[in-house]
Amino acid sequence: MQVIKVDDSLAVLLPKKLVDELGIKEGDDVSVLSLAKDxxxxxxxxxxxxxxxxxxxxxxxxxxxxxxxxxxxxxR
Known part of the structure; x- marks a missing residue:
């Protein structure tokens, strides 16, 4: 995956295979969890x-x- 700069934030580009697997589309909310340092x-x-x-x-x-x-x- 690639990290890109969007305005003052960073974004991660998700591979199509993962997007299809998760069933996500533009505008959906996703949770990103830190499992370990890397x-x-x-x-x-x-x-x-x-x-x-x-x-x-x-x-x-x-x-x-x-x-x-x-x-x-x-x-009251």
Whole structure:
């Protein structure tokens, strides 16, 4: 991979094979993790929809008569 200068930052050009493997496209968020002094890992960041799907099992049922009251919740 090659490092290039973009404005005041540095960018890494990802090989097409890796881009295809990760399923990333222009505008996607990715996470870059430092594994060691000379090693990094790149992964596609979870989108909001993917995140909500992952936490779905953590949801608990609300009582049948529950009603959210925005004014009460924001009352001071």
């Amino acid at each position: 090693a990094i890992a790149v992964q596609k960041a979870a989108t909001r929809a993917e995140f909500l799907k992952q936490i779905e099992p953590l949801r608990f049922p609300l009582p049948a008569d529950y009603k959210f009251d925005r004014d009460e919740a924001n009352g």
